[in-house]
Amino acid sequence: MKTLAILLLCSLAVICLTSDTGSQPAGDQPAQEGLFVEREHASTVVRQKRAAAELSLTQLESLREVCEANLACENMMDTDGIIAAYTAYYGPIPY
Structure with missing residues (x-):
């Protein structure tokens, strides 16, 4: 385990x-492209939360x-309803 930690630190x-x-001065560094994206593109990349209709019967029964x-x-x-009650008392649905 110690060998793995030392190897990791060395690498x-x-x-x-x-x-x-770090070799270029701060003023000469090119701007980082792709740091900011448009809202429409971000919404397609970021995972959306599941809607209540997408829960299976087994998941609803466990809730x-x-x-x-x-x-x-x-x-x-x-x-x-089960979704509103569970969210009010226990927070977001875990799946």
């Missing part, structure tokens, strides 16, 4: 020493079982 040192990004353990969550589940 990191070699990478830092051989990179030529229902968790919510049934809490009486307030169970009452809210009957009036507002």
